[in-house]
Amino acid sequence: DAGVIQSPRHEVTEMGQEVTLRCKPISGHDYLFWYRQTMMRGLELLIYFNNNVPIDDSGMPEDRFSAKMPNASFSTLKIQPSEPRDSAVYFCASSLTPPGTGINQPQHFGDGTRLSIL
Amino acid sequence: KNEVEQSPQNLTAQEGEFITINCSYSVGISALHWLQQHPGGGIVSLFMLSSGKKKHGRLIATINIQEKHSSLHITASHPRDSAVYICAVSGGGSTLGRLYFGRGTQLTVWP
Numbered sequence: 001d002a003g004v005i006q007s008p009r010h011e012v013t014e015m016g017q018e019v020t021l022r023c024k025p026i027s028g029h030d031y032l033f034w035y036r037q038t039m040m041r042g043l044e045l046l047i048y049f050n051n052n053v054p055i056d057d058s059g060m061p062e063d064r065f066s067a068k069m070p071n072a073s074f075s076t077l078k079i080q081p082s083e084p085r086d087s088a089v090y091f092c093a094s095s096l097t098p099p100g101t102g103i104n105q106p107q108h109f110g111d112g113t114r115l116s117i118l
Numbered sequence: 119k120n121e122v123e124q125s126p127q128n129l130t131a132q133e134g135e136f137i138t139i140n141c142s143y144s145v146g147i148s149a150l151h152w153l154q155q156h157p158g159g160g161i162v163s164l165f166m167l168s169s170g171k172k173k174h175g176r177l178i179a180t181i182n183i184q185e186k187h188s189s190l191h192i193t194a195s196h197p198r199d200s201a202v203y204i205c206a207v208s209g210g211g212s213t214l215g216r217l218y219f220g221r222g223t224q225l226t227v228w229p
Contacts, residue, residue, distance in 0.1 A: 042219055042222060048216075109160065112161075
């Protein structure tokens with residue numbers, strides 16, 4: 001049973017370049033979440049989708065960040081142009097129900113993408 | 119002020135010791151989650167609870183809704199328990215769907 005799949009696992013690029021992170025949620029999960037983890041701020045929700053529609057993007061830091069979910073099995077998080085302060089680990093997670101609803105329906109996390117902007 | 123506060127930030131224990139990690143929150147919640155993040159970085163959901171207590175193997179999670187407090191206990195700790203443990207709460211009402219995270223507790227268990 002495949003879990004949440006993220007790619008790439010690591011990305012190193014120069015500032016100003018466009019970065020695209022990819023996520024394939026678990027099949028059948030209607031909710032997809034993008035998180036960012038830094039030493040300074042810990043884990044933060046960036047955006048989440050329900051049935052491919054963005055529901056809450058209040059965590060997206062600024063216009064340089066954009067996320068799409070063109071279909072139920074694929075989502076992207078883009079940063080353009082990238083800056084050194086965007087360096088972090090980006091996690092994608094999916095779930096059957098919103099967090100806190102449904103019995104024993106936790107979020108399943110991908111392994112994350114470690115992004116370094118030089 | 120963070121919506122979720124964890125303590126301690128760092129915890130070192132000898133193998134076999136009983137471990138307690140605490141979590142306090144200030145928002146209305148629909149559920150509380152305990153997550154485990156191993157040195158490789160992967161995050162695993164350990165518990166999701168909205169009342170009472172849950173047990174899984176050597177791990178026990180409790181929550182007191184009135185006091186807005188939860189604890190994660192590890193009995194007979196083992197070096198493989200070394201990880202970062204993160205408390206998170208699911209918002210209720212208009213914030214349903216959002217997770218608010220604590221900063222995590224780094225646990226190191228020595229053999």
